[in-house]
Amino acid sequence: SPQGRSKKKSRKHQRFMERRALLEQKGLLSPRRRLGIQAPVAGPEARSTLTKVDDTTALRCRKVPKPKQVVSPSLSTSDSPESIARHHSVLLSQGNGSSKGVRTSSPFLRPGKYVAIDCEMVGTGPQGKLSELARCSVVNYEGDVIYDKYVQPELPIVDYRTRWSGITKQHMKNAIPFKAAQAEILKILKDKIVVGHAIHNDFQALKYFHPKDRTRDTSRIPILNKRAGLPDRVNVSLKSLARHLLQKKIQVGCKGHSSVEDAQTAMELYRLVEVQWEMELARSLPPRPPSPVTDPTTDSNQYMDDRYWPTDLMASSL
Numbered sequence: 001s002p003q004g005r006s007k008k009k010s011r012k013h014q015r016f017m018e019r020r021a022l023l024e025q026k027g028l029l030s031p032r033r034r035l036g037i038q039a040p041v042a043g044p045e046a047r048s049t050l051t052k053v054d055d056t057t058a059l060r061c062r063k064v065p066k067p068k069q070v071v072s073p074s075l076s077t078s079d080s081p082e083s084i085a086r087h088h089s090v091l092l093s094q095g096n097g098s099s100k101g102v103r104t105s106s107p108f109l110r111p112g113k114y115v116a117i118d119c120e121m122v123g124t125g126p127q128g129k130l131s132e133l134a135r136c137s138v139v140n141y142e143g144d145v146i147y148d149k150y151v152q153p154e155l156p157i158v159d160y161r162t163r164w165s166g167i168t169k170q171h172m173k174n175a176i177p178f179k180a181a182q183a184e185i186l187k188i189l190k191d192k193i194v195v196g197h198a199i200h201n202d203f204q205a206l207k208y209f210h211p212k213d214r215t216r217d218t219s220r221i222p223i224l225n226k227r228a229g230l231p232d233r234v235n236v237s238l239k240s241l242a243r244h245l246l247q248k249k250i251q252v253g254c255k256g257h258s259s260v261e262d263a264q265t266a267m268e269l270y271r272l273v274e275v276q277w278e279m280e281l282a283r284s285l286p287p288r289p290p291s292p293v294t295d296p297t298t299d300s301n302q303y304m305d306d307r308y309w310p311t312d313l314m315a316s317s318l
Contacts, residue, residue, distance in 0.1 A: 111141035112140075114141040114270075115139065115140055115141075115188065115195070116139050116194070116264065117137070117185075117189070117194055117195070117199065117202050118202065118262040119133055119206065120133075120135040120167055121161070122161055123159030123160075125158065128157075128161075131204075132153035133153065133182075134153060134171070135259050136151060136185055138189075138263065139260065139263045141267065143264040145260055146188065147184065148259070148260055149175075149184075150175040150176070152177050152178060153178060154178050157172070165257065166258060182208070189208075189210060192214065194210050194215055196215075196216075196217060196218070197238040199217045216270055218269045223280075224269060224272070227245055229244070238266065241269055242265050242269070248265065248268075
């Protein structure tokens with residue numbers, strides 16, 4: 001009967017109110033506002049200050065102008081390669097590629113999310129044939145150095161490989177232990193898109209695997225080879241690509257390579273073909289699974305049901 005349903009609903013509501021009071025008491029739920037009392041709203045439009053006048057405290061609000069913000073349309077990996085390319089163009093035109101003031105929900109296409117890495121290795125183990133990390137440099141999207149440290153290998157150094165690595169015994173005096181360096185570097189690389197040349201060697205030296213979809217290896221981009229007039233599937237050296245495409249001489253002289261210079265060069269090469277490369281990657285991405293369709297009324301109709309309450313709270317309220 002309607003009267004019976006009303007009583008049942010009333011009992012449910014009573015239990016709901018009791019549990020709500022319990023949550024408020026435990027500090028898990030903020031108490032409801034009483035009618036007639038309105039809390040001040042804090043937000044970007046108003047800044048509140050408390051002023052003391054005649055032993056009473058008054059709330060004074062003043063308007064603060066909203067900062068101008070460049071809003072870029074949200075992208076997802078399901079967007080067309082052409083829209084991704086257009087998004088890249090907009091992004092790169094803002095402040096010479098800076099991501100300041102640009103908001104986007106895409107996991108890539110944000111310059112602040114890009115870093116380039118290069119490592120120098122020395123020889124350890126029998127006859128110095130093992131390669132261990134001795135220096136690591138990381139630069140940002142603009143080529144600014146954000147990390148550059150010498151690293152003490154875990155095994156004794158047998159061959160400094162100075163002609164290629166540029167590492168000498170002197171550099172090891174202020175080197176930090178491998179584990180400490182590894183922790184610092186991986187913290188920087190986390191959630192970043194990492195650019196490098198033959199980057200698998202760098203990750204191997206770091207004893208680390210970076211997600212493939214967030215790795216950009218400039219030794220494996222046919223677009224770069226094509227631009228340089230070289231065969232598509234040939235692994236071309238960083239030195240050769242820099243000479244052909246950037247008119248830049250690197251790794252010259254007998255003092256060895258500079259990991260900073262190599263990381264900066266890899267980032268320059270990436271930026272040279274960035275839009276086209278990201279378009280090709282977007283085409284190769286698997287389609288995103290459709291979002292599950294849910295009925296928005298389901299939860300609100302059953303919000304007072306016992307099964308939607310944590311069991312520990314139910315036990316303590318009985």
